[in-house]
Amino acid sequence: MRVLALLDGTPADPDAPLIRVDDLGLLRGDGVFETILVVGGEPRELGPHLDRLARSAAMLDMPEPDLAAFRRAVDLVLGTWSGGPEIAVKLVFTRGVEGGDGTPTGFALGMDISPKVIAQRAGGISAVTLERGIEPGLAERAPWLLLGAKSLSYAVNMAALREAERRGADEVVFTTSSGSVLEGPTSTLVLARGRTLTTPPSTLGILPGTTQAALFRAAERAGWSVEVAPVDVAELYPADGVFLVSSVRKITRVHTLDGKALPDSTGLHTVLDGLYESEY
Amino acid sequence: MRVLALLDGTPADPDAPLIRVDDLGLLRGDGVFETILVVGGEPRELGPHLDRLARSAAMLDMPEPDLAAFRRAVDLVLGTWSGGPEIAVKLVFTRGVEGGDGTPTGFALGMDISPKVIAQRAGGISAVTLERGIEPGLAERAPWLLLGAKSLSYAVNMAALREAERRGADEVVFTTSSGSVLEGPTSTLVLARGRTLTTPPSTLGILPGTTQAALFRAAERAGWSVEVAPVDVAELYPADGVFLVSSVRKITRVHTLDGKALPDSTGLHTVLDGLYESEY
Structure with missing residues (x-):
């Protein structure tokens, strides 16, 4: 099932053509987005998602998104939804039409969670490491590269996932050429190592994670240590657990990396998933 | 003036909504494009542009574009055009709607050349060098980075142009962090140095230029030497001429680089422009 609400507060048919061919979101990937998980009618981390949308838009020198209007669009999607208990709501905000008056295009699109993601949440995933062409220092030195902005220009991210599939894996861990995660x-x-959770710093040019932040918040409250620190690929193999986390996939454990089985983290996954769920 | 033709051969209103919100061209910048110059009803380098569209699509693992259908769409735009003697025709080809049957979205959009570009063709441009975060070898080592594909994920290219504007310049020359152009x-x-034209190799992860190829063809026939070879930023300052070339801007001379005036290449520009125009 899919439900669509436009930023002006009107519902719309997701199967109908609604975007002009000269929208810069289409012609140039020039816009930003967020994907929010809704469980039992409650959006998770809505505030942090909206904050990040605004931050991404600022990195692209876009007009400030009307976050109240996005909240209303999300409410409209939830009010109309008659599908399952979980929804992925995608917020999209583009620079509008080329040569236009600068009015951005915006909408909220509610979708079912794919069966594949549901299966991966339970069964875990295999991943491959792929070089991303980002070296430490680049993001701060060259802000026009938009590293760490959640822009609509995601063709490379999609190509990396196809490369993973070619290699027989489900997912990708991007690395620097020097092997930093x-x-x-x-x-x-x-x-996860012992009772410490680690995630690489966003200063490397990566996206600060909303789900990772929620997990760290919960873990810290439960007495875990959490740190934001560089991680080498070599550190992944002996770790107690490696997880790829996002709104829609929640806490998904990586069971295989570059063809090698990682230590069984099934029990640890249950613990971390419980911590994460305790936030809601 | 703007004229639109869809890939299925039907004309359409460019001001009407025609694209679904779940088109992957919009949601993920997942598609490819070309921009073709038409002068006096004749598309320039149509074959090379269509070949490059197909090559970009292959790099993105997209279905092969129906080039005959794109030719017909271009013809339809030209047949309907009642504006000025020059047209920029943009071809767009996306992966189609998310979770759909894989039918790509495609269209040809004819547009006027902007007065700004016309002025820059005559008066030249100022440019700034900006780091692109691509090192030699990366493109070949990591094809999933889509370096050298003309994808719709152009947010970084647009951000670089805004950075140039902030620095008081018109255009950007992307460089590696080691100062290679x-x-x-x-x-x-x-x-241009003496009667030799040089352009950096596409193996660096850059787009092979259709207009550059046409210029080199014409120059070679006129007795010039042409070479595809690495160029250091330091080589730009003493050169006889530095040019940014593209279908729509043709051969545009760079008169100022990073705030420093380059040697006057007005005469040289006239010569090269003449060579280029002699191709048509």
Whole structure:
């Protein structure tokens, strides 16, 4: 099932053509987005998602998104939804039509969670490491590369996932050429060692994760240590658990990396998933 | 003036909504494009543009574009056009709607050339060098980064142009962090020294230029030497001429780089422009 609400507060048919061919979101991937998980009618981390949408838009020198209007669009989607208990709501905000008056295009699109993601939440995933062409320092030195902005220009992220599939894997862990861990194409990497969780710093040019932040909040409250620190690929193999986390996939454990089985983290996954769920 | 033709051969209103919100071209910048210059009803380098569209699509693992259908769409735009003697025709080809049957979205959109570009063709441009975060070898090592594909994920190219504007310049020359010249965000760099033209190799992860190829063809026939070879930023300052070339801007001379005036290449520009125009 899919439900669509436009930023002006009107419902719309998701199967109808609604975007002009000269929308810069289409012609140039020039816009930003967020994907929010809704469970039992409650959006998770809505505030942090909206904040990140605004931050991404600022990185692209776009007009400030009307967050109240996005909230209303989300409410409209939830009010109309008659599908299952979980919804992925995608917020999209583009620079509007080329040569237009600068009015951005915006909408909220509610969708079912794919069966594949549901299966991966339970069964875990295999991943491959792929170089991302980002070196430490680049993001701060070259802000025009938009590293760490959640822009609509995601063709590379999608190509990396196809490369993973070619290699017989489900997912990707992006790395620097010197073997430092970055993130997944649509997820944040979290590493567990003992009762410490680690995630790479967003200053590397990666997206600060909303789900990772929620997990760290819950873990810290439960007495775990959490750290934001560089992680080498070599550190992933002996770790107690490697997880790719995102709104829609929640806490998904990586059971195989570059063809090698990682230590069984099934029990740890149950613990972390419980911590994460305790936030809601 | 703007004229639109869909890939299925039907004309359409460019101001009407025609694209679904779940088109992957919009949601993920997942598609490819070309921009073709038409002068006096004749498309320039149509074959090379269509070949490059197909090559970009292959790099993105997209279905092969129906080039005959794109030719018909271009013809339809030209047959309907009642504006000025020059048209920029943009071809767009996306992966189609998310979770759909894989039918790509495609169209040809004819547009006027902007007065700004017309002025820059005559008066030249100022440019700034900006790091692109691509090192030699990366494109071949990591094809999933889609370096050298003309994808719809152009948010970084647009951000670089805004950075140039902030620095008081018109255009950008992308460089590696070690100071090797790459390309412009929407153009190819050509350097003239004596009667030799040089452009950086596409193996660096940049787009092979259709206009640069046409210029080189004409120059070679006129007795010039042409070479595809790495160029350092330092080589740009003493050169006889630095040019950013593309279909729509043709051969545009760079008169100022990073705030420093380059040697006057007005005469040289006239010569090269004449060579280029002699191709048509």
